[in-house]
Structures are given as structure tokens and as C-alpha cells.
Amino acid sequence: MLWKSILIVAAGVGLGSLLGYYGQCSSGTCPLTSTWWRGAIYGGVIGFGFLFTMSRTRP
Numbered sequence: 001m002l003w004k005s006i007l008i009v010a011a012g013v014g015l016g017s018l019l020g021y022y023g024q025c026s027s028g029t030c031p032l033t034s035t036w037w038r039g040a041i042y043g044g045v046i047g048f049g050f051l052f053t054m055s056r057t058r059p
Helices: 002-022 036-056
Strands: none
Touching: 002 036
């Protein structure tokens, strides 16, 4: 369970950082895509939230 948790959060961090790096807006003021590290933080939080909801719905 621990490795699965780490993998899901790491996937969120990786996808968020890619979105922040390659999806930059022209003005630079977009909160998600302004920098790669901010995208990584958002992605990690979303990955953790996804992990939390998955663990709560199991019988």
C-alpha cells in the first residue's frame, strides 16, 4: 500500500510538472502553468486527493 501511495503521488507530481513546463501561458500569470514547480505542487496535491478518495471507497 505504501508503494502504491508513493507511485500515485509521484505520478501526480510528474504530470503536474510537465503541464507546468510545457503548458505555459503567454502572460505568465496562470496559477497552474506559470512555473514547473508550481504545477508539480498542484499535481501532488491532486494525486494525494485521488489516493485519499480511492482508499475511502474500498469495502
